[in-house]
Amino acid sequence: MSNGANALLVGGRRGTPAHASGTAWRERCALPLAAVAVAFTLAQLLLVRPGLGLGWDETVYVSQYAAQAPPAFFSAPRARGVSLLTAPVVSWSTSTELLRIYLALLSGAGLYLALRVWRPLFPDRVLTVAGAFFASLWVTLFYGPQAMPNLWVALGGLVCVGCFLRARADGRDPAALAGLAAGAALMAWMRPTDAVWLALPLLVLAALRHRGLGLLLLAGLTAGGIQWVIEAYIAHGGLGRRLSEASRIQGGLGWNLAVDDQLRGLVGRTLCRPCTGSLPHPVIMAWWFVLPLVAALGLVIAVRARRPAPTLLPLACATTAAVPYLFMIGYAAPRFLLPVYALLAIPVADALLHLVTRPDGRPRPVVAALTALAVAGHLAVQYAVLDRTVDRTTAHHRDWARAAAQLHRLGVRPPCLLTGADAIPVANPLPRPAVRTAAHPRTQPSDGVCLAHGPGGAGRQNASGGRTPCASA
Numbered sequence: 007m008s009n010g011a012n013a014l015l016v017g018g019r020r021g022t023p024a025h026a027s028g029t030a031w032r033e034r035c036a037l038p039l040a041a042v043a044v045a046f047t048l049a050q051l052l053l054v055r056p057g058l059g060l061g062w063d064e065t066v067y068v069s070q071y072a073a074q075a076p077p078a079f080f081s082a083p084r085a086r087g088v089s090l091l092t093a094p095v096v097s098w099s100t101s102t103e104l105l106r107i108y109l110a111l112l113s114g115a116g117l118y119l120a121l122r123v124w125r126p127l128f129p130d131r132v133l134t135v136a137g138a139f140f141a142s143l144w145v146t147l148f149y150g151p152q153a154m155p156n157l158w159v160a161l162g163g164l165v166c167v168g169c170f171l172r173a174r175a176d177g178r179d180p181a182a183l184a185g186l187a188a189g190a191a192l193m194a195w196m197r198p199t200d201a202v203w204l205a206l207p208l209l210v211l212a213a214l215r216h217r218g219l220g221l222l223l224l225a226g227l228t229a230g231g232i233q234w235v236i237e238a239y240i241a242h243g244g245l246g247r248r249l250s251e252a253s254r255i256q257g258g259l260g261w262n263l264a265v266d267d268q269l270r271g272l273v274g275r276t277l278c279r280p281c282t283g284s285l286p287h288p289v290i291m292a293w294w295f296v297l298p299l300v301a302a303l304g305l306v307i308a309v310r311a312r313r314p315a316p317t318l319l320p321l322a323c324a325t326t327a328a329v330p331y332l333f334m335i336g337y338a339a340p341r342f343l344l345p346v347y348a349l350l351a352i353p354v355a356d357a358l359l360h361l362v363t364r365p366d367g368r369p370r371p372v373v374a375a376l377t378a379l380a381v382a383g384h385l386a387v388q389y390a391v392l393d394r395t396v397d398r399t400t401a402h403h404r405d406w407a408r409a410a411a412q413l414h415r416l417g418v419r420p421p422c423l424l425t426g427a428d429a430i431p432v433a434n435p436l437p438r439p440a441v442r443t444a445a446h447p448r449t450q451p452s453d454g455v456c457l458a459h460g461p462g463g464a465g466r467q468n469a470s471g472g473r474t475p476c477a478s479a
Contacts, residue, residue: 038134039121046141047114050150053389054396056106059403061276062431064153068105069430072096078430082242082251085234087195088155110151116161117141120348123168123185126175127316128352136355140348142385144274144392145340155196156341160348162196163204163327165189166223167320167349170208173219174315183222190226198231199252203330204345207322257336264331267338269294274395279337290391293384297350304353307360317353324349406431 060068066078070089073096080086095101095108117140121133128136140146140160149157166189172182193201205223212220238248253259257279267281272290275281285291301321308317324346331342362374409432413424424433 036118036122036125036130038130039118039125039137042121042134042137042141043114043118046117046137046147046150047110049141049147050110050113051107053392054106054148054151056103056110056151058106058151058396058400059102059407060431061152061399061403062428065430067153068092068096072100073098074100081255082238082248083199083255085155085195085197085231086237087158087192087197087230088153090195091158092153105153106151109153113150113157113161116158120161120164120168123165123172123182124316124352126172127168128356132352132355132359134355135359136351139355140351142388143347144388144395145344146347147388147392148276148395149341149344154341156200156344158196159193159200159204160345162189162192162201163323163345164348166193166205166226167208167323170212170219170223171316171319173222174216177218186219187222187226187229190223191230194227194230194234196230198227198234199249199330200327200345201227201230204323204327204349206326207319211319259330259334262334262336264333264335264338267336268332268340268343271338271340272391274340274391274398276341276395276399277337277339279339281338289383290387293387297347297354300357301350301353304355304357304360307357308353317356320349320352403431 066080066084067088069075069078070080070086071077071093091112092105092109095105099105117137121137124133146157165185169182169185169189172179173186176182190201190205193204205227208223209220212223235245238245242248242251264281266285267278269285269291270281270283271278272294273286301324305314305317305321308314327349328343328346331338358377361370362377363369406428409428413432418424426432
């Protein structure tokens with residue numbers, strides 16, 4: 007196939023060296039990929055907006071190293087990668103806008119680097135389409151500037167799989183070897199369990215045929231996850247206890263068919279727990295069903311072109327990454343599948359370009375027109391869901407801010423302990439020294455109760471022995 011990976015590699019071996027060409031600097035900079043990354047960053051700033059307040063989970067992550075806020079309780083499933091990623095900003099600034107801009111710029115740069123890793127494996131036009139597809143999903147845009155781990159697992163997974171394929175083809179490629187370890191470390195740094203699931207096909211293949219790469223992959227996973235393991239023994243009674251507690255917090259991991267839950271989340275429900283109600287309109291769900299079909303077509307094309315590995319391996323890693331969130335958890339959040347979408351993007355892009363062009367490179371007008379129409383409809387759906395999700399999230403954050411302002415007006419002052427289901431996001435907008443949240447969910451009293459803490463005792467009680475509410479939100 008003329009636009010396949012083999013054609014690219016052969017073309018790179020023939021003729022004059024790339025540096026002799028007048029367009030060498032364009033090749034080195036990968037301008038189409040850079041344009042996608044810049045557009046991704048700008049879209050985040052324009053469509054999601056830097057003024058979007060911090061969410062519940064974001065507050066937990068950000069508070070760990072915030073200069074003027076006590077750290078919120080850090081539950082067993084969480085890893086400290088996001089907290090460390092945001093520390094350069096939150097350690098000295100309380101500006102949410104600055105944090106959003108920082109993360110948008112960082113995620114744009116991360117997307118560029120993750121796509122660039124794949125240049126020896128696929129032509130730039132395939133990678134450009136793949137990046138544009140992944141970056142245009144509402145869930146990618148929404149979480150790009152947020153202090154959440156899933157997008158970084160996705161980018162780390164892209165780097166890890168791409169570098170594994172490159173190192174498999176050329177064991178003396180230093181950039182590929184370094185990228186393999188770095189991508190694995192980034193995934194484990196953000197979410198160790200997700201990293202293991204995504205890397206499972208790589209580990210199996212390495213154990214069978216590439217043990218040196220397997221050792222390097224394990225080293226990367228260990229470097230990224232060692233802090234989480236050490237913390238398990240320091241704060242959770244051991245690794246087994248931490249995994250068990252993480253499972254309990256997530257509702258008990260086991261056989262749970264969550265495919266329908268993920269479908270309900272496609273309408274813009276950032277957390278579907280409990281996941282009830284009717285399924286979204288078929289127009290909103292259509293892309294989710296088309297995606298694996300087009301990816302499978304990409305595999306068929308790759309097999310016929312006798313270059314199956316660069317397509318088959320990301321598909322295998324996407325499958326194992328999806329298993330726990332489709333079949334082992336009792337709720338859903340669209341962000342959980344970001345690594346799956348990132349890995350499927352390249353086979354999907356390869357298939358789409360094959361559909362709209364002939365073997366000689368000329369376009370197929372009818373197919374190209376139909377594909378363009380489908381893509382336009384897809385983008386319209388993604389924008390509509392994103393706009394609705396941003397508006398709904400902004401409204402929730404305003405409610406938390408109003409509750410915090412009301413508590414402050416009612417005289418909530420230090421030392422005071424704010425508890426309840428929304429204690430963490432409500433406490434965050436308050437003046438930093440004003441309140442702190444309960445140290446552990448299992449020790450929290452009933453919702454809506456504010457305990458006054460001081461040297462004299464654990465809490466203030468009324469004459470009947472009950473808790474005295476300090477204020478009501």
